[in-house]
Amino acid sequence: MHGRQSGHGGRRHGRPAHRRDRGVAWAGAGHRHRCRHGRLCPRPRGRCRRRCRRSARSAADGSARLAAALRQPRTHVIDLPDPDATATLGARIGAVLARSEGGMAIALSGELGAGKTALARAVLRALGHTGAVASPSYTLVEPYAVAGRMFHHLDLYRLGDPEELEFLGIREIDPARDWLCVEWADRGAGFLPSMDATIELQYHEPGRRARVSAHSAAGERLLAALENAT
Numbered sequence: 001m002h003g004r005q006s007g008h009g010g011r012r013h014g015r016p017a018h019r020r021d022r023g024v025a026w027a028g029a030g031h032r033h034r035c036r037h038g039r040l041c042p043r044p045r046g047r048c049r050r051r052c053r054r055s056a057r058s059a060a061d062g063s064a065r066l067a068a069a070l071r072q073p074r075t076h077v078i079d080l081p082d083p084d085a086t087a088t089l090g091a092r093i094g095a096v097l098a099r100s101e102g103g104m105a106i107a108l109s110g111e112l113g114a115g116k117t118a119l120a121r122a123v124l125r126a127l128g129h130t131g132a133v134a135s136p137s138y139t140l141v142e143p144y145a146v147a148g149r150m151f152h153h154l155d156l157y158r159l160g161d162p163e164e165l166e167f168l169g170i171r172e173i174d175p176a177r178d179w180l181c182v183e184w185a186d187r188g189a190g191f192l193p194s195m196d197a198t199i200e201l202q203y204h205e206p207g208r209r210a211r212v213s214a215h216s217a218a219g220e221r222l223l224a225a226l227e228n229a230t
């Protein structure tokens, strides 16, 4: 039988012949060094895998963080100290909707009484609706024909099951052309058109605070218009 062949298995002249041998080959004290992460590395400097693996891991973490940051919707915060400020925000949103060629779906989120219906009412007024705007708390859906299009105001707080939306005429909504303002949109998840923007209303002394996030190009246009106006 041959012993370990020089030039194949020897550490000095190339790769060890067997995986098992590598640890032994690199365990020589002459090669131990601290890599830049401060670990004592048994491998020759140029072959410090621990360092490479660790660097690769931190690079992967970095890209994951970047991807997560890109997935995060862009947000704009607007303080609404009184109901008039909510009406002004609604008027600005209405002006953007009136200019948009396509439809727009906006989720209005926030606790009970946060001002979601007040905001939807102001949007409708800005679009030219002059009649009453009742809260859809019990009807769940209130359709309005306004400015030559359909505006659907939904409040899904009392929706038992998202599938019930099928019986409420959700299929008649044309997301390419209609406007939608949906309170408690999370309760209709999976049965609603995708939302272009979310406006989260929070209680914030002395009134409310709106946090606008965009989820699509149309949502981005709305966000940009609100950023420019406030």
Ligand SMILES: Nc1ncnc2c1ncn2[C@@H]1O[C@H](COP(=O)(O)OP(=O)(O)OP(=O)(O)O)[C@@H](O)[C@H]1O
Binding pocket: 080, 081, 082, 083, 084, 085, 086, 110, 111, 112, 113, 114, 115, 116, 117, 118, 119, 135, 137, 155, 183, 206, 207, 208
């Ligand atoms: N910026 C504001 N500051 C103070 N009060 C406000 C503001 N905006 C709206 N409100 C008031 O909040 C009250 C509740 O509003 P609204 O009915 O629209 O809430 P909502 O979020 O639709 O509640 P629900 O979840 O029950 O449907 C109204 O009296 C309204 O005038």
Ligand SMILES: [Mg+2]
Binding pocket: 116, 117, 118, 135, 155, 183
């Ligand atoms: Mg409401």
